[in-house]
Amino acid sequence: MSGKPTVSKDFIWSLPKAELHLHLEGTLEPEMMMALAKRNHVTISYPDVDAIRKAYVFTDLQSFLDVYYAGCSVLVTERDFYELTAAYLERAVSQGVRHVEVFFDPQSHTARGIPFETVISGIHRALIDYETTHGVTSRLILSFLRHLSESDAIATLKAAEPFLAWIAAVGLDSSEVGNPPSKFAKVYEQARNLGLLAVAHAGEEGPPEYIWEALDMLQASRIDHGVRCLEDERLVDRLATESVPLTVCPLSNVKLHVFPSLAESNLPALLERDLRVTINSDDPAYFGGYVADNLLAVAQAFSLSCEQIVGLVRNSFLSSFLSDAEKAKHLADIDRIAQNAKECS
Ligand code: ADE
Ligand code: ZN
Numbered sequence: 001m002s003g004k005p006t007v008s009k010d011f012i013w014s015l016p017k018a019e020l021h022l023h024l025e026g027t028l029e030p031e032m033m034m035a036l037a038k039r040n041h042v043t044i045s046y047p048d049v050d051a052i053r054k055a056y057v058f059t060d061l062q063s064f065l066d067v068y069y070a071g072c073s074v075l076v077t078e079r080d081f082y083e084l085t086a087a088y089l090e091r092a093v094s095q096g097v098r099h100v101e102v103f104f105d106p107q108s109h110t111a112r113g114i115p116f117e118t119v120i121s122g123i124h125r126a127l128i129d130y131e132t133t134h135g136v137t138s139r140l141i142l143s144f145l146r147h148l149s150e151s152d153a154i155a156t157l158k159a160a161e162p163f164l165a166w167i168a169a170v171g172l173d174s175s176e177v178g179n180p181p182s183k184f185a186k187v188y189e190q191a192r193n194l195g196l197l198a199v200a201h202a203g204e205e206g207p208p209e210y211i212w213e214a215l216d217m218l219q220a221s222r223i224d225h226g227v228r229c230l231e232d233e234r235l236v237d238r239l240a241t242e243s244v245p246l247t248v249c250p251l252s253n254v255k256l257h258v259f260p261s262l263a264e265s266n267l268p269a270l271l272e273r274d275l276r277v278t279i280n281s282d283d284p285a286y287f288g289g290y291v292a293d294n295l296l297a298v299a300q301a302f303s304l305s306c307e308q309i310v311g312l313v314r315n316s317f318l319s320s321f322l323s324d325a326e327k328a329k330h331l332a333d334i335d336r337i338a339q340n341a342k343e344c345s
Contacts, residue, residue, distance in 0.1 A: 006303050007343045012295050014341075015309070016333045018099040018316035019092060019280055019291045021224050021247035023143070023173065024081075024123060025072050025105055026283025027088040036074035044074065056286055061205050061256050062175055064286060072108045081122025089130040091284075095292035098136060098330060099320055102127075103143040103171050106156055116159040124166045139168035139321050141199060144187065146172050146179035153187040161194070168321055169197035171224065172214075176206040181213035181220075188218040197321060199247075201225055204258060208232035215244065222247060222319060227258060229275070230266055236273050245276045245319030250298050251289045252282035262301040271308065278316045306344035310334060 030052035037044045046052045058064040075081060085102075092100060102123075109119045120140075127138040142160055144153040160167060170191040172184055181200055188198055200214040204225035211229055214220040215238070226246035229235050239246070248270065250262060259265040270277050279298060284290045289297065299309055317330040338344045 007299050007306055007309055009296055011306075011341050011343055012299060012309065013096050013292050014337055015096055015313045016098045016317075016330050016337070017096050017291055017295075017313050018101070018278075018320045018322075018330070019097050020101045020222065020245070020278055020316060020319060021103075021249055021280035021282055022088070022100060022291075023103045023105065023283050024085055024088060025075070025108065026068060026287075027091075027285050028071050028075070028084060029087070029285045032084065032087060033071055033074050036076075036080055040074060040076045040080070042074050042076070045070070056255075058256055058286075064256055064283070065174060068283065068286065069108055072105070073112065075109065075119075076114060078118050078122040078125075081119055082126045083122075085123045085126035086130065089126060089134070089136060091290050093130070093134050093136055095290050097291060099138065099317065099322060099326075100127075100136060101139040101141060101168070101320060103141045103173065105143050105145060105173065106159070107145045107148060107152060110156070110159065116156075117163070120160075120163050120166060124163075137322070137326070140166055141169045141171045142167050142196075143171035143173045144184060145174040146183065146201075147175040150184055150187055153184060154190065157187055157191055157194075164194060164196070167196060169199055171198075172200040172202075172218070173224070176201060176204055176210065180206070180210050181218050185217045192219060197221060199224060203228035204253075204256075208235050211235055211239075221245075225249065225253075225258075227253065227266055227270070230269055230273070236275070239276075240274050243276045245278055245315065246270065247278050247280050247319070249280045249282035249287075250294050250301075251284075251287045255287045262297055265298075265301075267298055268302055271311075276315050276319060277312065278319050279312050280316075306338065306341065310338045310344070 030049045130136050198220045199222040200220040201224040202210040202214040222245045224247045281291045317327050
């Protein structure tokens with residue numbers, strides 16, 4: 001199951017897609033990092049764009065997070081967050097993305113003295129502008145940094161309260177091992193009581209137990225990554241029976257050494273088990289590809305068929321927080337494009 005591409009790049013780009021696992025701060029391309037450092041008079045430890053790109057060699061999740069949080073230091077004003085979000089949406093639209101559910105990490109900014117309102121106002125303004133001009137719909141996910149305390153997460157949720165109309169869900173990211181979902185049971189309960197939905201990173205580097213905890217203690221309706229679920233047969237059964245979406249990020253998993261190579265990733269096994277897999281880009285500026293690049297990479301690595309690619313993009317809408325009517329519209333568009341594609345005949 002590898003080698004020969006069975007679908008064209010054009011076909012993958014033409015399919016409507018929803019992106020469900022995307023960290024806005026992870027879309028900060030080196031050129032923008034350099035420009036914002038200059039504009040905001042922030043010192044970064046790279047002399048130029050080439051040096052930034054060269055630094056993007058990671059050994060694991062933590063080695064990436066150290067670079068990612070350092071990169072965040074150039075984001076200061078509402079305009080910066082607007083431009084970051086707008087630049088991402090521009091690239092996403094060019095890859096056929098019609099709907100995005102994006103994470104932001106407020107604590108990596110409020111800890112530097114940037115007001116919560118500055119961060120969310122810039123992001124929200126860009127999301128609304130791109131829905132108006134390009135028709136791309138969106139949901140915003142406030143992600144708690146799990147290496148920090150639960151009380152810090154509770155304070156962040158409090159700061160978010162005036163902006164709840166702009167936030168669909170809470171998420172959990174950052175250093176996974178040693179920071180289990182159970183550490184955040186209380187703040188998730190508070191978030192759910194405020195009407196927010198719940199997702200959580202689990203089973204990226206952490207064990208299957210963390211996926212159980214995300215489901216049972218946080219009531220997460222989606223698992224971000226989740227690739228280590230295959231180590232626990234009972235968990236796989238539960239995820240399959242309940243159609244729990246897994247937001248898998250293939251290029252990220254290779255860059256962070258979750259798998260030694262794409263060909264050695266467990267995507268075929270996940271598909272074999274009838275799990276509701278979606279393909280996403282995670283932190284595309286750092287991992288070398290946006291969502292269609294990720295789809296093309298797995299299509300090539302595993303010679304995925306038209307039906308399998310279509311299944312993955314269908315899953316992206318089925319797993320989203322869109323209404324049933326909106327989902328049905330996107331699914332009909334996908335089916336129409338697939339019916340007319342030469343590779344699907
Ligand atoms: N924050 C940004 N990207 C992340 C990832 N892949 N895992 C955990 N936290 C993150
Ligand atoms: Zn992630």
